[in-house]
Amino acid sequence: MRSRLKRAEIRRRGGYGCLLATAVVAVELVSKASAFGSGKLSLFAQPLTRPRPPKHRVFSSLSSSTPDPPPLRTLLIDNYDSYTHNLAHYLAEVNHGVPPTIIYNDAFQGNWTRLLAAYRLPNSTLFPFDNIVISPGPGSPEKASDFGLSRLALDLDSVPILGVCLGHQGLGYLHGGRVIRAPCGPMHGRLSQITHTGRGIFQNLPQDFPAVRYHSLVVEPPPGREKRREGGREGARV
Numbered sequence: 001m002r003s004r005l006k007r008a009e010i011r012r013r014g015g016y017g018c019l020l021a022t023a024v025v026a027v028e029l030v031s032k033a034s035a036f037g038s039g040k041l042s043l044f045a046q047p048l049t050r051p052r053p054p055k056h057r058v059f060s061s062l063s064s065s066t067p068d069p070p071p072l073r074t075l076l077i078d079n080y081d082s083y084t085h086n087l088a089h090y091l092a093e094v095n096h097g098v099p100p101t102i103i104y105n106d107a108f109q110g111n112w113t114r115l116l117a118a119y120r121l122p123n124s125t126l127f128p129f130d131n132i133v134i135s136p137g138p139g140s141p142e143k144a145s146d147f148g149l150s151r152l153a154l155d156l157d158s159v160p161i162l163g164v165c166l167g168h169q170g171l172g173y174l175h176g177g178r179v180i181r182a183p184c185g186p187m188h189g190r191l192s193q194i195t196h197t198g199r200g201i202f203q204n205l206p207q208d209f210p211a212v213r214y215h216s217l218v219v220e221p222p223p224g225r226e227k228r229r230e231g232g233r234e235g236a237r238v
Helices: 004-013 023-036 083-094 112-119 149-151 166-174
Strands: 076-080 101-104 131-134 162-163 178-181 187-194 209-215 216-220
Touching: 023 149, 076 083, 112 149, 131 149, 131 166, 149 166, 149 216, 166 178, 166 216
Parallel strands: 076 101, 076 131, 131 162
Antiparallel strands: 178 216, 187 209
16 A cells, blocks of 8 residues: 555656666676675575566676676665666566566665565575665655665665666765756757766776666766766766
């Protein structure tokens, strides 16, 4: 009932907000996160809510000369946005068909300790996930009721985290950035060529690759932070 009411509230508030097209980056992040898995990758937390087995093909590794990495345990935090379903399918495609564990941002009464207790293996103190993806959603990362468990996840420093749209805003906000209207105006379904440094999650991605953008906001870094020109030709940083 709570989920239905919250979705009805989202519709009244005018849709699902801006959406930054980072699916290709999400694919790359999950492929690279195997370095963080240590020796616990064969143990999987079973989804308690909304498991979605993929119904389409699984991508092969980036290079045919290297073996596929073992599956990862990904936690996908759903901020009540329809695009979460798309992210789940992309993540499963690059993870040997293993879907992420999906929870709403207000699951477990918003208590991070309860979440860990539900998924941690018996007699284990290890963190139960290899990476975390924070979905898009309506509202603002400044408002606890809009962000919930997503905000608590951003306090972790031992696991890779990818934020998409609202999740991306939360990452910037946590590090002192400001979420502002994009100087280039709304980019709703428009193509841009993405330039990048080739480092981190952009490694092995082609230079100037085309990506669909769907956002009207950007994160302005705090004073003194390096402003890298990774983004579209309009200068929006991703």
